[in-house]
Amino acid sequence: MAITTLAGLRSARKHRLVHLQNTPTGATQGLQCGFKEALASPDQNGVGPALAVLDGMVPVSNSPGYLNLPVPAGSNKLYLSRVEYTSQLTTQHRFEMFDCLFVSGEHSTNGTVTNTYTSPPTSWQSRVPNYDNLEIWIEVCIGTAGVAGPDLTGSTAIVVDYKDADGVTQATPSFLIPNLDAGMAYQLPLQAGTKGVSELLGYNSSGGTSATAKINVRLMNPLAGQSYPALPQATSGAMPMDFLQTGLVEVHPDAALFFYAASSTSARSYEILLELAEG
Amino acid sequence: MTIASIDDWISAARQIIDYTKTVSKTVSGGNISSYFEVAGAPGAGTLAGSSTTGVVPVDTDAGFPKITNFASGAIGYLSRFSAFGSVSGRLILFDRLWVGGTYAFNSGTTVVAANGDATPLNRVPDNDWSLVEAYFELVTATTGTQTLSLVYTDQDGVSRTSPTVSASASSTVGRLYRVPLFAGGRGIQKVESVVVTGGTAGTWNVILVRRLAEVRIAGGNYGDTYDMFKVGMPRVYDTSALFCASQADSTTGGIIDAKIEIASK
Numbered sequence: 001m002a003i004t005t006l007a008g009l010r011s012a013r014k015h016r017l018v019h020l021q022n023t024p025t026g027a028t029q030g031l032q033c034g035f036k037e038a039l040a041s042p043d044q045n046g047v048g049p050a051l052a053v054l055d056g057m058v059p060v061s062n063s064p065g066y067l068n069l070p071v072p073a074g075s076n077k078l079y080l081s082r083v084e085y086t087s088q089l090t091t092q093h094r095f096e097m098f099d100c101l102f103v104s105g106e107h108s109t110n111g112t113v114t115n116t117y118t119s120p121p122t123s124w125q126s127r128v129p130n131y132d133n134l135e136i137w138i139e140v141c142i143g144t145a146g147v148a149g150p151d152l153t154g155s156t157a158i159v160v161d162y163k164d165a166d167g168v169t170q171a172t173p174s175f176l177i178p179n180l181d182a183g184m185a186y187q188l189p190l191q192a193g194t195k196g197v198s199e200l201l202g203y204n205s206s207g208g209t210s211a212t213a214k215i216n217v218r219l220m221n222p223l224a225g226q227s228y229p230a231l232p233q234a235t236s237g238a239m240p241m242d243f244l245q246t247g248l249v250e251v252h253p254d255a256a257l258f259f260y261a262a263s264s265t266s267a268r269s270y271e272i273l274l275e276l277a278e279g
Numbered sequence: 280m281t282i283a284s285i286d287d288w289i290s291a292a293r294q295i296i297d298y299t300k301t302v303s304k305t306v307s308g309g310n311i312s313s314y315f316e317v318a319g320a321p322g323a324g325t326l327a328g329s330s331t332t333g334v335v336p337v338d339t340d341a342g343f344p345k346i347t348n349f350a351s352g353a354i355g356y357l358s359r360f361s362a363f364g365s366v367s368g369r370l371i372l373f374d375r376l377w378v379g380g381t382y383a384f385n386s387g388t389t390v391v392a393a394n395g396d397a398t399p400l401n402r403v404p405d406n407d408w409s410l411v412e413a414y415f416e417l418v419t420a421t422t423g424t425q426t427l428s429l430v431y432t433d434q435d436g437v438s439r440t441s442p443t444v445s446a447s448a449s450s451t452v453g454r455l456y457r458v459p460l461f462a463g464g465r466g467i468q469k470v471e472s473v474v475v476t477g478g479t480a481g482t483w484n485v486i487l488v489r490r491l492a493e494v495r496i497a498g499g500n501y502g503d504t505y506d507m508f509k510v511g512m513p514r515v516y517d518t519s520a521l522f523c524a525s526q527a528d529s530t531t532g533g534i535i536d537a538k539i540e541i542a543s544k
Contacts, residue, residue: 002290003289004286004289004290005286005289005290006285006286006289007286008289009289092497092498092499092500092501093500093501094363094500094501094502096536129294129347130347132296132344132345132347133294133295133296133297133320133344134297135297135299135320136320165345173318175301186301187299187301187319187320187536188301189300189301189302189318189319189320189322189323190318190319190320190321190322191322192318192322192323192324192341192342193322193323193324193325193341193342194321194322194341195320195321195322195344195345196321196345222295222297222538223295224361224504225361225363225504225538226361226503226504227363227501227502227503227504241504242506244359244506244507244508245359245504245506247293247295247358247359247540248289248293249293249295262363262365262500
């Protein structure tokens with residue numbers, strides 16, 4: 001049964017999951033490009049597991065690299081009831097948590113690249129109530145994170161083909177991304193006048209010159225986010241979000257939890273504690 | 280039904296709406312600027328108004344995020360607002376109630392008689408006209424200083440002429456100039472006409488909006504998440520035309536990212 005009252009939340013079974021990133025993540029820059037992590041293995045170092053799924057895959061909670069979520073009993077559901085985020089970064093920044101619904105990669109950035117997905121999987125659709133607010137992200141996924149200097153070179157323009165919330169085929173406006181280090185990510189704009197994403201269809205890039213830098217494409221369902229203060233509060237402190245701030249958002253048992261943060265150019269270690277209420 | 284308790288909120292239908300603008304824009308530092316025409320999710324809208332007699336935008340129009348219809352008889356509320364920005368400033372969430380435009384510069388001329396009766400405001404709770412704010416919204420760049428004023432019907436049904444607004448020649452596209460009310464006034468029911476004088480180029484919209492929430496972005500890559508108590512749970516309709524405006528501290532407007540939770544029951 002669902003949690004519908006405060007008493008129900010209070011008496012619900014609480015699952016506590018901790019993700020520790022004890023290796024400092026790579027350098028970051030700007031709001032839309034930050035270090036990113038699948039909420040699982042502590043050794044991702046801001047890069048994430050290598051992919052070989054050019055046609056895309058639907059990650060689930062027990063896929064390698066993601067946090068293995070508890071299986072709720074019977075018809076119970078999981079709700080995000082609390083988050084505690086701790087970072088050693090001494091400057092203010094923000095973090096945001098998603099359910100990663102679909103990922104494709106690693107796509108080449110060298111020259112003109114066209115990768116139309118063949119029968120892209122759509123099983124993720126059962127994890128969302130509708131397609132109106134899903135986000136398309138791209139991330140640089142090869143390189144030496146944390147080492148100064150860009151891993152992406154040239155003037156790489158990215159276009160992702162997709163279907164909007166009404167099922168109409170669209171393409172994201174060409175988006176010229178900076179020469180980012182590995183682990184950097186950007187949210188792509190949608191075609192003017194359109195809303196939502198119901199399917200990803202393909203990846204295209206042009207203008208890049210790196211023979212090694214690659215791109216992943218992700219479809220994300222946003223779950224929760226918060227900002228983290230600057231020193232002195234940040235030093236080994238925690239930034240808790242209670243259930244009012246998480247919105248007690250429902251987390252699908254198959255959710256592939258994913259985390260982006262945006263900050264300055266510093267590296268850091270961090271820890272995330274998630275509380276999932278079951279009821 | 281209404282949401283009258285925390286239990287009601289917990290059991291309510293809740294939806295998270297994304298409003299992200301993925302590129303920065305140049306703004307008039309310290310002043311409010313619309314991001315409606317900027318690329319992002321939802322995709323960019325068209326800034327220029329489509330009718331000088333005004334239209335009432337709804338969520339399904341281009342540029343606005345779509346709101347899932349509420350259950351029959353349910354009432355919607357803004358119950359959470361997460362706002363982030365790449366530069367310091369303030370992010371404001373509005374419901375765009377009415378837009379008229381575009382109105383060209385035209386020295387000393389009443390530009391158009393905008394009949395508000397044709398498109399009455401329909402998302403003002405309890406017809407509380409004090410909730411309605413009017414703005415001049417710059418659509419295309421101006422030359423020379425322009426003076427703008429609005430003839431409107433006030434909360435008591437009386438025709439009033441606003442004090443004038445002086446618009447800088449260097450105003451950036453999307454700049455929003457708040458229309459001051461007639462002395463002693465406290466609300467706007469409808470727009471009657473728009474007067475623009477001075478300058479030799481430039482076009483404007485007039486928009487009527489209802490402010491829902493605002494969050495101070497205290498620094499770059501920062502922001503806050505306001506829960507139901509901080510946002511005060513203002514009423515939201517499932518046709519509301521939501522959009523964010525930024526009041527950046529400097530001329531770089533930055534990238535903005537907002538998550539909007541609407542609870543309905």
